[in-house]
Amino acid sequence: MVEALLGIQIIAVMFAAFMLYVAFVHRKQGNITRREFVYWLLVWVSFTYFALNPRILDPILARLFVTRAMDLLSIVAFMILAYLGFQNHVGIKSLQRQIEEISRNIAYKNAKTKKRP
Amino acid sequence: MNIWLILPVYNEGARFVDVLTAILSLHPHLNIVVIDDGSVQPVQIPTQSKTVTLLRHPVNLGKGSALKTGAEYAFSHKAEAIIFMDTDGQHLPQDISMFIHLLNQKFDVVIGSRRPSLHTPFVRLFGNKLASIYINVLFGVYVSDLISGFRALSFRAYQLLKWTSPRYGVETEMIAKLGKNKHLLKYTEFPIEPIYIDKYKGTSIIDALKILANTIWWRLS
Known part of the structure; x- marks a missing residue:
């Protein structure tokens, strides 16, 4: 059954997308290493996953x-x-x-x- | 006694030149170290200066760091004692003689405490008094003008009171360390004439709160 997204979940996903974009821009500018970028990528993807599927944490x-x-x-x-x-x-x-x-x-x-x- | 004068400068412009000229006219033989702490307009030493050394920080590090640069330089050039003086015109060069006299009397720490007057801003007077009492409770030493920048240290005192505060906490840190070493050092204070110039220069309330937090650390360390 598909649950409707709550407002806070939408904000969380948008925030994670924005932070991923920031990490990507800094990677492109050479301000962070590839390893650091992968680390932040994992952080924000995990964050998005848990924000969209909070029941997993029950x-x-x-x-x-x-x-x-x-x-x-x-x-x-x-x-x-x-x-x-x-x-x-x-x-x-x-x-x-x-x-x-x-x-x-x-x-x-x-x-x-x-x-x- | 080989006494050097340490003058930290940051964006003082013409005011500094007036201060230095006044000092040189009264004490032409005094070794002076000027530390330009990354002023926007680099400090220029007047040509009539006799023996003045100019040190320039490429970036602004803060008063505590500037004083340390000057002190290290002076002591590495055989100074036996140093006098710190602010260069915004709030200290009178005439008072330097009293510092020299007291240092020659074998005092390790001499503090020029601004005498309260009708012109003293109430907030400063009240805050300074409260801070003096607080430091006395915490470190067992009472100095009536805790944040006065006009003070002198012998080499022995410098070794014991060497500070880590890069900015305005330096004066309070010195007194805190003096409290912890008071059995090893001979110290005194004498009244100096206060001249209040800039209302917004010097220690702000935010600086004061940071210093307050640091006092706990200085007590514990």
Whole structure:
């Protein structure tokens, strides 16, 4: 029996399609590697699959005492975001340190001292 | 004592030239390190400067990083103590003599604390006082002007207080570390005349909240 799509499912699929497009554009521009693209492809295809077939998650929902598939997806999404946020934080801090070090070395190398003759 | 003056500059334009000229007229023999922290218009040193070293960051790293660049440079050139001074004109070059005097008296940390006056914006006065009490509770050291950029450090103090804050948290981090090393360092503060120039420059409320969060980390680390 074919169930009518809910509004939230339509939004989820459109969002996944948009994110896939973003990943594709970045792959074309060479900003992400092929491996990273495949990773994001799997993430968004899986997301679309579960959004369209939430009943597949019913056994897991019962086991985890989660009422709705949407709740489970929200929890998983939050965990992924927290992980990515932490990864970004660590990456940015590391880059900041490297930029600071490089800038300081350039400043020392090009130091200009003025002395009165 | 071999004392160097560290001047961080970021987009100060003509104001910096006035400050430097005033310093040079009062202290012509002082070694000065100017750190241009990636200003849009690169800093130019006036030709009458006697011994001024200009270091330029290719990008803006923040005040904490600029101070560290200057401090590392000075100490690697045999400085025994350094004085930090803001270059937006809010500090008077006349006060440098007091820093030199106190450093020669073997103080490791000297802080020029802005004397509250009728011209002090209420929010700053209240916020600064509250921050001083908070830091005192957390680190056991009371400094009446926690975020004053006019301060001096001996080499020993620099080694113990070396900061990691790249931006405005640097002043508070130094005091927090001073609290943790207060049994090893001789410190003092003296009143300086406050000159408030830009209402929107310096530490913002957002910066203050970030610094507040960092204090917990500094306490635990």
